[in-house]
Amino acid sequence: MAVLITPIQVKAQASMASAASILMYHRFGEGKLPSTNIRIEQLEAHIALLTSGPYTVLPLDEVVVALQYGTPLPPNAVVITVDDAYRSFVTEGWPRFKAAGLPVTWFLNTAAVKSGAVGTGGGAPTWDEVRRLRDEGVTFGVHSHAHPHLPTLTPQEQEADLDRALALFEQELGLRPKTFAYPYGEADRAAMDLMAAKGFVAAFGQHSGVAWGGDDRWYLPRFALNEQYGAPDRFRRVIDALPLPATDVMPASPVVRGTPPVYGFTVTQPDLPLDRIACYGPSGKLAAQIVGPRVEVRMGVTPPPGRTRINCTLPGPRTADGIQRWHWRGTQFVVLP
The missing domain is CATH 3.20.20.370 (Glycoside hydrolase/deacetylase)
Structure with missing residues (x-):
């Protein structure tokens, strides 16, 4: 097919x-x-x-x-x-x-x-x-x-x-x-x-x-x-x-006020094993919801004012000398009162 x-x-x-x-x-x-x-x-x-x-x-x-x-x-x-x-x-x-x-x-x-x-x-x-x-x-x-x-x-x-x-x-x-x-x-x-x-x-x-x-x-x-x-x-x-290529990234602005954001993106490389993706925030590992090529991560609670980050990675191929390569996508939010 x-x-x-x-x-x-x-x-x-x-x-x-x-x-x-x-x-x-x-x-x-x-x-x-x-x-x-x-x-x-x-x-x-x-x-x-x-x-x-x-x-x-x-x-x-x-x-x-x-x-x-x-x-x-x-x-x-x-x-x-x-x-x-x-x-x-x-x-x-x-x-x-x-x-x-x-x-x-x-x-x-x-x-x-x-x-x-x-x-x-x-x-x-x-x-x-x-x-x-x-x-x-x-x-x-x-x-x-x-x-x-x-x-x-x-x-x-x-x-x-x-x-x-x-x-x-x-x-x-x-x-x-x-x-x-x-x-x-x-x-x-x-x-x-x-x-x-x-x-x-x-x-x-x-x-x-x-x-x-x-x-x-x-x-x-x-x-x-x-x-x-x-x-x-x-x-x-x-x-x-390696890049973790994605479109439809949300939210459109990295500024957070009030309700904690849902960080989401649609992966455009179809052969990536999204079931192996891991996302981390300031409090540790975050649960990632995956529907088809769409990945969404919820922070749960609003972080204190200042800067906070989410990083998502998943394993890629190894280098010639056996080093694990990682597809890597991160973002930074600015939390305002």
Whole structure:
């Protein structure tokens, strides 16, 4: 009997070839701040894996274009991004990435960059240092001006902050970035619509998952790396991860008020064993209701105000050296009073 493939599945299968694990770092070698720091020995282990294994580290802009148009990417495509204006990227992170020939996109919150000509110690970089990295090959994205919690602002306040950041990029670097990373990974529908209206080609959160061509380009996932989540075995799981392709993702906005949301999506890869899917929230494993290709997860109780996440994974094929690969889809919710 012939297997019928719907037009949605055909499009999804084409988009499956456009997928990448996008990494997110913050600080480098700042051990007093482990929640946003990666230790130097961890970073060097990451670079060793990326440069010795079957991975292709690509510029973010190239991957975004592939996601937008469904252009195939190499298997095991990886992107490196860095958030926030921390000088340890200038002094510790970038020299190591540069030596290994790895491209990096730096998402800068412009208010934090110093106006002085010489940077000393830790803290923030100067614009002179940022310009030097631009000239050495670092590409840039916007991470707001004042690093606000965007869902707590009005649309007018969101736009004013973004316009200030864009003006400084043009003034200090002579460029206008085309990608945006939400501060704290927090976004609402107004912020996503603003990114599209301002001509950005993609915007990124801080929720885990492999970015693929069918994702919402205004809320793409990235894998956050720090001391706790930067161990080599976890890093290997991240860069070996596979997309969990889905459409009809709900809710449409990651902002939660009142009733806890039902997180749902329709899987478009028909051969995935959905009976083996596992979803986790802040309180542990969550019950997943599966009807055909549809997966729905209920949080049960409304989490306290702040950020909360749901991650869903299911096993995929093993690598040539026997490492289990995982299809991975996550989301982040912002819980407002």
